[in-house]
Amino acid sequence: MAAKGRIEINEERCKGCTLCALACPQTIIEMATDRVNAKGYYPALLVDPDVKCTGCALCAVACPDVCITVYRQVPSKTRRAEAAV
Amino acid sequence: MPVELMKGNTALAEAAVRAGVEAFFGYPITPQTELLEHMSKRMPELGRAFVQAESEVASINMVYGAACTGTRVMTSSSSPGISLMQEGFSYIACSEVPCVVVDVMRGGPGLGNIQPSQSDYFQVTRSAGHGDYHAIVLAPSSVQEAVDLMGDAFDLADQYRHLVFVVADGLLGQMMEPAELPPMQPLRTERPDWALTGANGRDPNIITSLELSAPALEAVNDRLQAKLKVIRETEQRSTENMTKDARLVVVGYGTAGRIAETAVKQARREGMQVGLFRPITLWPFPEQRLSALTDHVEALLVVEMNAGQMVEDVKLAAGGQIPVEFYGRTGGVVPVPEEIYDAIVESYEKLA
Amino acid sequence: MTSAVMVEEKVVYERPESLADVATHYCPGCTHGIAHRIVAEVLDELGVRDRTIGVSPVGCAVLAYKYFNTDGAEAAHGRAPAMATGIKRVMPDHVVFTYQGDGDLAAIGIAEIIHAATRGENITTIFVNNAIYGMTGGQMAPTTLIGQETTSSPGGRSQTLTGFPVRMAELMAGITGSAYIARRSLHNVKEINTAKRAIKTAFLAQLNGLGFSMVELLSTCPTNWKVSPAEALAWVESDMVPYYPLGDYKVAEEVKPLMKRR
Numbered sequence: 001m002a003a004k005g006r007i008e009i010n011e012e013r014c015k016g017c018t019l020c021a022l023a024c025p026q027t028i029i030e031m032a033t034d035r036v037n038a039k040g041y042y043p044a045l046l047v048d049p050d051v052k053c054t055g056c057a058l059c060a061v062a063c064p065d066v067c068i069t070v071y072r073q074v075p076s077k078t079r080r081a082e083a084a085v
Numbered sequence: 086m087p088v089e090l091m092k093g094n095t096a097l098a099e100a101a102v103r104a105g106v107e108a109f110f111g112y113p114i115t116p117q118t119e120l121l122e123h124m125s126k127r128m129p130e131l132g133r134a135f136v137q138a139e140s141e142v143a144s145i146n147m148v149y150g151a152a153c154t155g156t157r158v159m160t161s162s163s164s165p166g167i168s169l170m171q172e173g174f175s176y177i178a179c180s181e182v183p184c185v186v187v188d189v190m191r192g193g194p195g196l197g198n199i200q201p202s203q204s205d206y207f208q209v210t211r212s213a214g215h216g217d218y219h220a221i222v223l224a225p226s227s228v229q230e231a232v233d234l235m236g237d238a239f240d241l242a243d244q245y246r247h248l249v250f251v252v253a254d255g256l257l258g259q260m261m262e263p264a265e266l267p268p269m270q271p272l273r274t275e276r277p278d279w280a281l282t283g284a285n286g287r288d289p290n291i292i293t294s295l296e297l298s299a300p301a302l303e304a305v306n307d308r309l310q311a312k313l314k315v316i317r318e319t320e321q322r323s324t325e326n327m328t329k330d331a332r333l334v335v336v337g338y339g340t341a342g343r344i345a346e347t348a349v350k351q352a353r354r355e356g357m358q359v360g361l362f363r364p365i366t367l368w369p370f371p372e373q374r375l376s377a378l379t380d381h382v383e384a385l386l387v388v389e390m391n392a393g394q395m396v397e398d399v400k401l402a403a404g405g406q407i408p409v410e411f412y413g414r415t416g417g418v419v420p421v422p423e424e425i426y427d428a429i430v431e432s433y434e435k436l437a
Numbered sequence: 438m439t440s441a442v443m444v445e446e447k448v449v450y451e452r453p454e455s456l457a458d459v460a461t462h463y464c465p466g467c468t469h470g471i472a473h474r475i476v477a478e479v480l481d482e483l484g485v486r487d488r489t490i491g492v493s494p495v496g497c498a499v500l501a502y503k504y505f506n507t508d509g510a511e512a513a514h515g516r517a518p519a520m521a522t523g524i525k526r527v528m529p530d531h532v533v534f535t536y537q538g539d540g541d542l543a544a545i546g547i548a549e550i551i552h553a554a555t556r557g558e559n560i561t562t563i564f565v566n567n568a569i570y571g572m573t574g575g576q577m578a579p580t581t582l583i584g585q586e587t588t589s590s591p592g593g594r595s596q597t598l599t600g601f602p603v604r605m606a607e608l609m610a611g612i613t614g615s616a617y618i619a620r621r622s623l624h625n626v627k628e629i630n631t632a633k634r635a636i637k638t639a640f641l642a643q644l645n646g647l648g649f650s651m652v653e654l655l656s657t658c659p660t661n662w663k664v665s666p667a668e669a670l671a672w673v674e675s676d677m678v679p680y681y682p683l684g685d686y687k688v689a690e691e692v693k694p695l696m697k698r699r
Contacts, residue, residue: 064470150523
């Protein structure tokens with residue numbers, strides 16, 4: 001199974017610079033077109049209907065404003081151990 | 086402690102060492118270099134910091150850095166070097182970190198010469214840098230007084246978190262006189278709570294002179310001015326001789342005050358009712374005491390080794406109540422007692 | 438047994454503790470933010486946040502002291518290395534770094550940075566080179582490229598009028614007191630990660646008392662270059678990197694083992 005991930009974008013901190021979208025290998029980050037944040041920027045959005053995000057974190061590394069928190073699904077060692085018993 | 090024969094610059098340095106200075110940053114310039122030389126030996130042997138910097142600009146910014154950590158720190162220089170340090174003075178004053186600066190003044194303007202002068206009175210007493218502030222300025226007139234005031238300078242700097250000058254001139258810096266040094270003070274081990282010591286178990290401490298909003302910067306200025314008001318009201322220092330029955334009082338500080346004293350004594354011997362008023366703090370200027378003298382004194386004669394700078398403060402203190410005369414020499418020329426005596430006679434003859 | 442479904446979610450990327458949780462004033466796409474973040478990540482990884490003192494410059498990063506979650510001071514223009522010297526000499530067990538732009542470090546403060554290195558001052562400098570004065574609105578910097586248009590080099594920087602852009606990493610590498618001098622870039626993720634490793638080496642050099650360390654970071658200024666953030670990154674790669682080659686310019690013998698260790 002491919003690693004699955006997701007990101008959370010702090011929309012109020014986002015300045016809409018697009019560098020995260022540029023860095024995303026899955027091209028699943030887009031700038032909002034329907035709303036702006038309190039600073040007047042179009043924030044970045046994760047648009048991932050096919051669950052393609054791998055949690056690679058390249059977007060977060062490229063983000064100049066530390067707006068992105070990255071999560072990745074990893075095998076759960078404890079649960080697997082329990083299941084084995 | 087035994088009385089020792091010491092050069093003024095060396096005495097200033099050793100007095101600072103004994104007052105617990107933990108770091109010295111400086112740059113060679115005549116006529117203060119012996120101070121730096123003494124520090125280059127003493128500070129490392131005591132395990133304290135000494136750096137001969139690449140310029141006075143760097144020196145004062147090193148002082149600024151060390152002062153941010155709440156350590157006792159100082160530099161020393163002479164007039165052209167003090168000009169270069171003005172940037173740092175301003176940042177230090179706004180950031181409210183304590184430090185001591187020795188200025189062994191020389192003839193100016195420009196490169197001028199290396200002879201004794203008091204031509205930088207305006208420079209040190211007005212603001213010593215851009216912005217609205219005054220530094221505390223102490224002016225000794227003997228090697229012993231220089232030693233005593235160095236200790237006071239560090240205490241005042243710490244008490245008010247402020248920039249304190251000790252101003253001498255080339256004559257005081259270079260001359261040898263007997264003086265008694267104070268005992269060695271132990272170094273402080275505690276750092277003040279505002280100091281940069283690492284944000285360990287507390288929020289970060291920040292030291293800055295930047296306030297982008299006008300109301301916020303005005304608040305900083307209000308706080309600074311309130312502090313300066315307290316200093317102005319409580320820290321004025323001066324000394325007087327034979328002023329009780331004086332009709333004419335000679336006003337001079339540092340070397341000029343010392344030479345004037347000889348002339349005043351001569352005038353007394355000649356039967357003239359003359360006294361001496363010697364400011365020890367140039368800022369705050371001892372206006373309270375000088376102003377009180379105008380009750381019975383008929384005129385003031387200001388003697389300076391410049392073209393007339395402190396005379397403006399004397400006139401403010403006199404408040405137009407009595408005439409204020411001036412006698413000065415410039416360019417590193419040190420007046421002899423006889424010429425000040427002649428000026429006294431001239432002023433005295435004008436009295437009603 | 439189907440252990441494949443037994444998964445849990447793990448945070449793989451979040452704000453480093455050494456970076457304050459506040460919005461910065463930097464323009465959209467400005468790579469100052471990236472430089473701040475990787476410095477903060479290194480401080481976290483080295484576990485030195487609570488004994489670090491940062492010195493901010495005058496320029497776009499003038500408010501850097503608000504962004505690092507460490508003690509900090511704000512220096513006069515160009516004087517950060519002198520101020521850092523004063524701090525380090527009385528706090529030798531603390532980690533002291535300056536964060537400076539190209540106007541601050543390579544113009545008005547070139548004496549202070551060079552002499553900090555000549556003394557082998559045990560501090561670390563993060564030098565952000567974006568080839569322009571950003572804060573004052575896009576004037577020519579000492580690092581502005583020949584032909585680059587700025588508000589004070591209209592028509593492009595002319596070498597006959599203004600000479601040549603200064604290569605600071607090369608200059609600093611020639612100084613005996615320099616322990617580690619490198620130039621990196623922030624124009625893509627790979628380079629950002631490489632830059633972070635260099636910054637870690639620089640701080641490790643300081644922690645081991647080896648002398649002066651500096652990492653020059655090629656950075657962007659979309660606002661004053663008058664291009665989009667994406668175009669700015671492309672310009673760094675196409676125009677800046679050829680003039681300012683990336684690499685290690687000085688690695689003292691004692692620093693080499695530190696590079697292997699990480």
